[in-house]
Amino acid sequence: MKQIQLKRWLAAAAILILLALLLCALNRLLLPKYRSGNTEGRLTADYYTDVKTRHQVLFLGDCEVYESFTPPTLWEEYGISSYIRGNAQQLVWQSYYLLEDTLRYETPEVVVFNVYALKYGTPQNEAYNRMTLDSMKFSPVKLSAIRASITEEESFASYLFPLLRFHSRWKELTQDDFTYLFDSSPVSHNGYLMKTGVEPMTSSRAGSPLTDYSLPVSSMEYLEKMRLLCLKNGIELILVKSPTNSWGYWWYDEWDAQINDYAAKNGLSYYNFIPEAEKIGLDFTTDTYDAGVHLNVSGAEKLTSYFGKILRENHGLEDLRFDSGLSAVWQEKVVRYQQEKEGLLK
Amino acid sequence: MEQLLEILENLHPGMNIGENDDLIGSGLLDSLDIVTLITEINSTFDVNIPAEEILPENFCSAKAIYALIQRLDEV
Amino acid sequence: MRFTSLAFLAFAALTVLLYYLFPKAKRWWVLLVADYVFYFFAGKEFLPFILFTTLVTYSFARWMQALTDRESRYLEEHRDSLSKEERKAVRSKYKTHRRWVLVSGAILGFGMLAILKYTGFIVSIFRSSGIPNLILPLGISFYTFQSMGYLIDVSRGKVAAERNFFKTALFVSFFPQLVQGPISRFADLEPQLIEGHPFDSFNLRAGLLRAAYGYFKKMVVADTAMIAVQTLAARSDELTGGYVVLLILLYSVVIYGDFTGGIDIALGIAEMLGIHPAENFNRPFSSRSVKEYWNRWHITMGSWFTDYVFYPLSVSIPMQKLSKWSRAHLGQALGKRIPVYLATIFTWFLTGLWHGAGWNFIVWGLLNCLLLLVSQELKPLWSLWQTKFPKLCASTPWHLWQATRTFLLMGLIRSLDVYRNVPKTFRLWGTIFSTFNWGEIFSGGWLRLGLGIADYAVLAGGILIIFLVSQLGKAETPLRERTAKKPVLTVFLLGAFVCVILIFGTYGIGYNAGDFIYRTF
Numbered sequence: 040m041k042q043i044q045l046k047r048w049l050a051a052a053a054i055l056i057l058l059a060l061l062l063c064a065l066n067r068l069l070l071p072k073y074r075s076g077n078t079e080g081r082l083t084a085d086y087y088t089d090v091k092t093r094h095q096v097l098f099l100g101d102c103e104v105y106e107s108f109t110p111p112t113l114w115e116e117y118g119i120s121s122y123i124r125g126n127a128q129q130l131v132w133q134s135y136y137l138l139e140d141t142l143r144y145e146t147p148e149v150v151v152f153n154v155y156a157l158k159y160g161t162p163q164n165e166a167y168n169r170m171t172l173d174s175m176k177f178s179p180v181k182l183s184a185i186r187a188s189i190t191e192e193e194s195f196a197s198y199l200f201p202l203l204r205f206h207s208r209w210k211e212l213t214q215d216d217f218t219y220l221f222d223s224s225p226v227s228h229n230g231y232l233m234k235t236g237v238e239p240m241t242s243s244r245a246g247s248p249l250t251d252y253s254l255p256v257s258s259m260e261y262l263e264k265m266r267l268l269c270l271k272n273g274i275e276l277i278l279v280k281s282p283t284n285s286w287g288y289w290w291y292d293e294w295d296a297q298i299n300d301y302a303a304k305n306g307l308s309y310y311n312f313i314p315e316a317e318k319i320g321l322d323f324t325t326d327t328y329d330a331g332v333h334l335n336v337s338g339a340e341k342l343t344s345y346f347g348k349i350l351r352e353n354h355g356l357e358d359l360r361f362d363s364g365l366s367a368v369w370q371e372k373v374v375r376y377q378q379e380k381e382g383l384l385k
Numbered sequence: 386m387e388q389l390l391e392i393l394e395n396l397h398p399g400m401n402i403g404e405n406d407d408l409i410g411s412g413l414l415d416s417l418d419i420v421t422l423i424t425e426i427n428s429t430f431d432v433n434i435p436a437e438e439i440l441p442e443n444f445c446s447a448k449a450i451y452a453l454i455q456r457l458d459e460v
Numbered sequence: 461m462r463f464t465s466l467a468f469l470a471f472a473a474l475t476v477l478l479y480y481l482f483p484k485a486k487r488w489w490v491l492l493v494a495d496y497v498f499y500f501f502a503g504k505e506f507l508p509f510i511l512f513t514t515l516v517t518y519s520f521a522r523w524m525q526a527l528t529d530r531e532s533r534y535l536e537e538h539r540d541s542l543s544k545e546e547r548k549a550v551r552s553k554y555k556t557h558r559r560w561v562l563v564s565g566a567i568l569g570f571g572m573l574a575i576l577k578y579t580g581f582i583v584s585i586f587r588s589s590g591i592p593n594l595i596l597p598l599g600i601s602f603y604t605f606q607s608m609g610y611l612i613d614v615s616r617g618k619v620a621a622e623r624n625f626f627k628t629a630l631f632v633s634f635f636p637q638l639v640q641g642p643i644s645r646f647a648d649l650e651p652q653l654i655e656g657h658p659f660d661s662f663n664l665r666a667g668l669l670r671a672a673y674g675y676f677k678k679m680v681v682a683d684t685a686m687i688a689v690q691t692l693a694a695r696s697d698e699l700t701g702g703y704v705v706l707l708i709l710l711y712s713v714v715i716y717g718d719f720t721g722g723i724d725i726a727l728g729i730a731e732m733l734g735i736h737p738a739e740n741f742n743r744p745f746s747s748r749s750v751k752e753y754w755n756r757w758h759i760t761m762g763s764w765f766t767d768y769v770f771y772p773l774s775v776s777i778p779m780q781k782l783s784k785w786s787r788a789h790l791g792q793a794l795g796k797r798i799p800v801y802l803a804t805i806f807t808w809f810l811t812g813l814w815h816g817a818g819w820n821f822i823v824w825g826l827l828n829c830l831l832l833l834v835s836q837e838l839k840p841l842w843s844l845w846q847t848k849f850p851k852l853c854a855s856t857p858w859h860l861w862q863a864t865r866t867f868l869l870m871g872l873i874r875s876l877d878v879y880r881n882v883p884k885t886f887r888l889w890g891t892i893f894s895t896f897n898w899g900e901i902f903s904g905g906w907l908r909l910g911l912g913i914a915d916y917a918v919l920a921g922g923i924l925i926i927f928l929v930s931q932l933g934k935a936e937t938p939l940r941e942r943t944a945k946k947p948v949l950t951v952f953l954l955g956a957f958v959c960v961i962l963i964f965g966t967y968g969i970g971y972n973a974g975d976f977i978y979r980t981f
Contacts, residue, residue, distance in 0.1 A: 051951040058955040065963065165969060192969060196466050206963050210914040417836070420803075421787070421796045424780040436772035437616045 123230025160255020246289025484656025657734025674724025682717025
């Protein structure tokens with residue numbers, strides 16, 4: 040009798056374990072792979088493949104970081120090792136929690152935060168939330184990030200177990216879903232997502248007037264939290280605004296003034312690159328891939344060269360090219376970067 | 386009992402109904418007849434068959450109906 | 461807190477766990493607290509209404525019980541001094557008294573339901589604007605009927621009134637059946653609620669299986685078919701003819717999956733607690749006549765109307781007088797029909813109204829009634845047919861035809877529920893015979909209703925499983941109980957249900973690739 044009981048328990052346990060494994064496998068299979076098309080969805084995951092490398096600089100922000108700075112250029116020209124943790128429409132609290140997440144692995148010397156996303160004070164868009172959060176490694180930080188980010192129609196549980204969200208994708212599975220089931224190779228270059236197209240900027244129209252120019256209190260609070268976190272960890276926080284400024288994504292002078300005030304009050308450096316475009320050498324007929332909203336690779340390289348100099352001269356970041364181990368790692372990255380660029384430009 | 390059988394036979398003229406005949410299973414007594422039957426029983430026997438007593442076991446045979454009438458007449 | 465939410469799953473699991481952690485005598489308290497937690501999350505503004513119904517139910521039942529007790533005490537004390545006639549007079553006096561108490565209680569109980577549910581409808585008959593929009597507390601139709609049934613039972617002396625207010629409250633609010641029934645009887649449910657059931661792993665397994673199957677029916681089958689039904693209803697001006705037939709078929713699937721699935725979830729949870737409320741369905745779509753259908757579909761509601769409306773009305777004194785009069789003046793055949801038919805029509809009018817405040821529900825009820833009365837009248841013809849073709853009438857194909865006919869008839873009138881507009885529904889029924897657009901439907905129209913081929917495949921698979929389970933469930937012991945005797949098989953099936961529901965269920969934000977088209981950020 041006892042033996043039958045034991046056998047039953049074992050069989051039931053085996054079934055439950057198999058069920059758990061099956062659900063995990065399904066979860067993995069049904070998660071969007073973001074390999075063809077929306078590769079932005081891979082950006083958060085990419086970081087975890089490079090945590091072993093020392094990063095002096097961590098970039099945080101939305102597309103204005105991951106389309107504007109090229110870490111391979113920063114290494115090649117200045118020997119500065121960097122990583123970009125940016126995502127499509129990455130909101131301030133997401134930048135904050137990604138910083139906390141990064142601190143679980145390493146402590147950079149400098150954090151560069153692009154200020155554009157400060158205009159958003161509330162959760163915005165399900166699709167971007169999913170792309171930013173789904174591949175974050177599980178930790179209490181992820182839970183806080185989810186809590187801060189979800190829109191009203193979303194459920195917390197669906198982030199813990201994304202199958203709840205993507206279950207109906209079984210209807211639209213493609214070859215990619217199987218090819219990249221276990222493939223975690225990065226799509227970006229230390230967070231930089233390469234775009235080589237050219238679409239000249241034709242309109243110089245300014246953004247429409249707003250009724251209220253004050254940046255939302257909630258996003259400024261997270262900026263303050265970010266500043267304090269950096270302070271606590273001995274990290275220098277630098278604020279930047281990418282040089283792009285097109286009417287749909289306008290950076291208002293009123294906003295700029297508020298950031299200037301904040302930076303001055305807290306002794307932070309703030310670089311607004313919009314008025315420096317000419318000094319940087321940017322030509323908006325050739326350096327943008329979508330009529331001035333984002334820089335293409337040529338524009339990003341120019342900006343990186345310019346900013347690298349600032350990092351070296353104003354913020355004392357060391358040239359690490361003497362470190363042979365790190366150099367070897369970067370050598371590979373630079374080659375991959377060049378190959379992709381040449382491939383795309385052809 | 387005779388009175389009751391008379392009422393039942395009036396419902397279905399020409400039928401000869403015995404004391405123990407199955408009234409429901411045979412379809413002799415359908416929902417239409419119940420009201421007529423109860424009306425007749427109430428006036429003949431001076432009882433009052435309440436709605437809650439309309440149960441198959443109370444109406445399955447003449448014998449059962451008679452038992453019901455007697456039970457209701459007792460106080 | 462909907463049945464299909466994760467919060468409800470957690471809530472139900474916690475309730476079951478706490479139930480068995482408490483000492484047996486205190487277990488019913490866990491249920492009562494769970495009921496009110498459930499109802500609080502359903503909407504705290506609903507709480508005063510259920511409390512009012514509970515208060516009315518408790519106090520009026522106690523009042524009637526006091527009268528009954530006094531009556532029996534009196535009769536006991538004066539047993540020898542009273543004649544039979546005097547005893548009858550005493551009983552009749554108390555009965556009348558109880559009836560008045562019952563009527564007052566019912567006016568309060570049904571009155572609240574009537575005001576909340578029907579004021580808007582009644583006002584809308586007389587004018588087109590300024591129609592009040594009152595809140596409709598969750599499950600009010602169900603708990604009102606269950607409570608009032610109890611009051612009637614107490615007035616009839618069938619059950620003794622509950623002395624404990626909280627125990628009455630538990631009967632009124634038992635959470636699994638609060639939302640969509642079944643409508644239980646006091647004598648059946650209350651003792652089960654109060655008794656502290658010992659933990660039995662068999663109950664747990666059987667209940668889990670039943671609830672899982674309910675979720676499967678609801679989320680994989682009903683909610684998927686509902687997508688197409690919504691499209692068909694929203695675009696009913698263009699989707700006529702064959703599409704109306706499609707709607708009738710799909711809505712039958714929806715209502716079956718949703719309602720029987722919901723009941724399975726409710727009864728499954730109850731079963732885990734060792735409680736077995738009355739069954740509400742008995743393979744309804746295999747019914748071969750409308751009458752049989754109503755003995756197998758929403759059974760507890762049907763029997764409520766039969767026991768508490770139809771019979772009392774049929775044998776009420778005025779009806780008896782009417783019966784006598786009409787038989788004397790109109791002849792036996794017509795005379796005996798009049799009171800019964802009047803009672804039937806009134807009962808179905810109320811049944812329609814119970815389902816919702818609107819003409820479509822009333823017409824739906826009356827059409828059911830019409831079908832029942834017509835088949836009643838055709839009975840002699842039917843007997844004749846049976847004696848002429850006894851072999852045919854006993855054959856399986858004939859039974860299948862009867863079941864199909866019943867299924868389609870019930871589906872047809874049920875479509876009133878979807879279109880919600882009586883003249884429009886009648887017009888659309890007409891187009892079934894006037895607009896032949898089957899070519900268009902088969903050549904792709906069916907794929908433009910919000911469901912793709914993959915979804916239809918899931919639907920077909922789901923229906924097949926339901927059909928097989930229903931066929932296997934014909935035996936004496938329910939299939940789930942036979943299965944639950946085998947623990948390993950149960951665990952396996954539960955796991956399979958979890959996977960199937962998680963993947964193929966219709967829930968959450970639909971994954972829409974369009975959302976992910978990268979624009980500018």
